[in-house]
Amino acid sequence: MSIPLDRLYHYIExxxxxxxxxxxxxxxxxxxxxxxxxLAELCGPTTWQTKVLGSxxxxxxxxxxxYELYQHRSGTGKxxxxxxxxxxxLFSGLPSVYTIYGKGYLLHSEKRSEDVxxxxxxxxxxxxYWSHALIALDWFRFAQHIKxxxxxxxxxxxxxxxWSGTREYRLKFAELLIGLNLQTHCKTSxxxxxxxxxxxxxxxxxxNPSWRPLCILEDHFPTTTATSHYSADFxxxxxxxxxxxxxxxxxxxxDRLHLTEKxxxxxxxxxxxxxxxxxxxxEYLRSYGFKTFNDIWNEQYDNIEDPQERLVAIADLMKTxxxxxxxxxxxxxxxxxxITDYNKKHFFSEEFFNQVITELKNxxxxxxxxxxxxxxxxxxxxxxxxxxxxxxxNNFLExxxxxxxxxxxxxxxxxxxxxxxxxxxxxxxxxxx
Numbered sequence: 001m002s003i004p005l006d007r008l009y010h011y012i013e014x015x016x017x018x019x020x021x022x023x024x025x026x027x028x029x030x031x032x033x034x035x036x037x038x039l040a041e042l043c044g045p046t047t048w049q050t051k052v053l054g055s056x057x058x059x060x061x062x063x064x065x066x067y068e069l070y071q072h073r074s075g076t077g078k079x080x081x082x083x084x085x086x087x088x089x090l091f092s093g094l095p096s097v098y099t100i101y102g103k104g105y106l107l108h109s110e111k112r113s114e115d116v117x118x119x120x121x122x123x124x125x126x127x128x129y130w131s132h133a134l135i136a137l138d139w140f141r142f143a144q145h146i147k148x149x150x151x152x153x154x155x156x157x158x159x160x161x162x163w164s165g166t167r168e169y170r171l172k173f174a175e176l177l178i179g180l181n182l183q184t185h186c187k188t189s190x191x192x193x194x195x196x197x198x199x200x201x202x203x204x205x206x207x208n209p210s211w212r213p214l215c216i217l218e219d220h221f222p223t224t225t226a227t228s229h230y231s232a233d234f235x236x237x238x239x240x241x242x243x244x245x246x247x248x249x250x251x252x253x254x255d256r257l258h259l260t261e262k263x264x265x266x267x268x269x270x271x272x273x274x275x276x277x278x279x280x281x282x283e284y285l286r287s288y289g290f291k292t293f294n295d296i297w298n299e300q301y302d303n304i305e306d307p308q309e310r311l312v313a314i315a316d317l318m319k320t321x322x323x324x325x326x327x328x329x330x331x332x333x334x335x336x337x338x339i340t341d342y343n344k345k346h347f348f349s350e351e352f353f354n355q356v357i358t359e360l361k362n363x364x365x366x367x368x369x370x371x372x373x374x375x376x377x378x379x380x381x382x383x384x385x386x387x388x389x390x391x392x393x394n395n396f397l398e399x400x401x402x403x404x405x406x407x408x409x410x411x412x413x414x415x416x417x418x419x420x421x422x423x424x425x426x427x428x429x430x431x432x433x
Contacts, residue, residue, distance in 0.1 A: 005031055008134055009042050009059060012107070015361055016057065019368050024051060027059040034063065036070060049410045053417065055371065056104040058124075061131035064166065064251055064258050065108055065115035078401055086390050100380045100418050105367055107131075110258040111284070125367045129360035130288070136261040137353065139232045140268035144348045148240050148270060155322055157242035157271070158188035159262070161226045164197050164204070168211040169252045169311060171201055173276065175213040176315040178220050185322045187242050190217045191224040208253055210308055231261055239269045243333060246318065249277035253307040257284050270344045272336040276314050279305045288355060289346050291339045296332050297321060377422040384415055 009027050016023040025042040028034065039058060080090060106124045108116065109131040116126045163170045174190050177183050192200050206212050239245075245266040251258045257278060263285065266273040272293060275281050282292045282302040292299055297320070301313035324332065346352055387393050388411070397408040 005062075005135070006042065008131075008138075012057075012059075012360070013042060015357075016364055016368075019365055020055065022054045023057060024054040025057050025059065028062070031062070034066070034069065047410070048406050049414055052099050052414055054099065055101050055368075056099060057107055057127070058104060059107045061107050061109045061129070064110055064254075064256060065113060065119070067115040067118040078403075079396065079406055082392060082396055083387070086392055088387070100377055100414070100421070101371055101375050102379060103371055103375070105371075110256045112278075112280070113256045113258075115256075125370055127360075127363045127367045129363060130259070130356050132260045133264065133288070133352075133356045136264035136268060137347070139261060140234055140265060141348075143234055143236075143268040143270075144344070146236055146269070148236070150240055152243060153241040154185055154187040155243050156182070156186045156188070156318060157238050157245040158186055158248065159226070159230070160188060160248055161191055161224050161230065162195055163191060163201065164194045165207070166251050166254060167248075168206055168208055169276075169307065170248050171213045171217065172211040173248065173311055173315065174217045174221060175215055176311065177318070178215060178217070180315055180319045182315070182318055182322060183220050185318075186246075187238060188221060189224040189226075190221040192218045211253070231265075234265055234269055236269070239266075239271050243272065243329075244321070244336075245271045245273045246314070247273055247275045247277070249275065249281065251278050252276055252311070254278050257281060259284060264347065267340070267343045267347050270340045272333070272340055274314060274317060275302070276311065278307075279303060279310060289352060290343050293336055293339060296335050296339075377418050377425065381415065381418055381422060384411060 005027070006029075009025050013023065013025045016025070024046065026039050027042055028038050029040050030038065083090060103123050103125050106119050106126045108126055108128060110116065111128065116128075119126055160170045160174065171190075174188075177186060177188075194201065194204065197204070201213065201217075204212075247262050247266065249258075249262055250260050255278065257280060259277060259281060263273075263275060263277065263281070267290065274297075275285070275292075279302060282299055286292060298317060301310050301317060304310040304313055394408065397406055397411060400406055
């Protein structure tokens with residue numbers, strides 16, 4: 001299945017260029033990759049001169065940030081090797097071509113995040129927006145026109161495919177369902193073999209050993225057949241045959257707020273939900289105008305900071321719901337339906353779209369203003385003038401090897417432009433004082 005995320009990034013590029021012209025968007029391609037070599041320019045390769053005169057927006061907005069993953073990685077290529085050979089230390093972390101701007105932009109989709117703070121301390125300006133809201137509006141757009149015809153077979157709908165990394169808790173959750181004898185009330189499955197790692201959970205070295213299940217899950221649930229692209233779609237039969245979706249988010253055993261399209265799919269499909277995410281996730285949803293179900297069932301689980309206690313509270317809530325009498329079930333689900341109708345209408349509304357886009361535009365504007373007000377061109381000038389004191393670097397730039405994009409002429413042209421900008425900056429500062 002092809003997921004045309006580049007349309008989203010072209011749209012973001014158009015928004016950024018309403019504020020400033022010199023923007024280059026980098027995004028991971030192929031989609032889902034986390035390799036820095038796959039963090040490629042949206043509009044294809046450009047010259048070194050274009051790169052170095054532009055501001056970089058690195059789009060790490062699909063997955064949770066992972067600051068430590070990139071801290072032992074620095075520049076690659078023959079020129080980078082040459083710089084190291086003459087004793088010059090390269091920047092680590094996100095890719096850099098030593099642009100004229102002292103800072104780059106990091107487009108991300110999480111709040112309450114230590115990783116964001118780490119990037120801020122590394123001369124990066126984070127720009128938050130809820131990327132998965134825009135993605136979900138695209139992926140689930142046809143759900144707006146579908147009218148469900150309920151034929152209930154199970155109370156709960158639960159999607160659970162991958163379980164490695166931040167998703168380990170899903171295995172323990174399946175075990176909790178078995179312990180409460182809830183498996184017959186759930187339309188769900190398990191994946192004994194992790195699709196990314198290719199190993200059985202019994203052989204997995206858990207980051208959090210508390211999430212290791214102590215029973216054989218596949219003895220109680222069917223095996224998952226969903227593909228990696230399943231979250232980009234919806235199955236209306238699943239929603240017509242269940243009452244409530246239990247959303248197993250990407251982040252759970254974590255402090256960050258990072259909600260993906262998983263949390264918006266039941267909203268788009270008009271389904272009540274229980275949200276297994278990091279603490280405060282329901283409040284995050286409410287901040288975007290959605291309603292939740294605290295008047296119908298107990299949503300205090302969302303306020304529990306300890307992830308194990310939160311997971312138990314969710315399973316206990318499911319047990320309580322499964323014990324409703326027919327009269328309670330009919331009354332409570334009718335109340336829940338009024339909320340889901342409101343949420344679905346709000347999700348597909350112009351108001352919600354504008355809220356997400358306005359937040360993105362405002363955060364872009366603030367970040368670009370910050371660079372405009374604080375950027376100093378002098379470090380770039382000093383760095384390249386230092387480079388050019390080395391005979392080896394001059395020789396390299398006079399006759400660059402095939403595949404290298406630096407030339408002595410390009411460097412001199414850029415230095416002239418930047419020196420003019422720096423002089424103009426000094427003149428403006430003198431006028432202001």
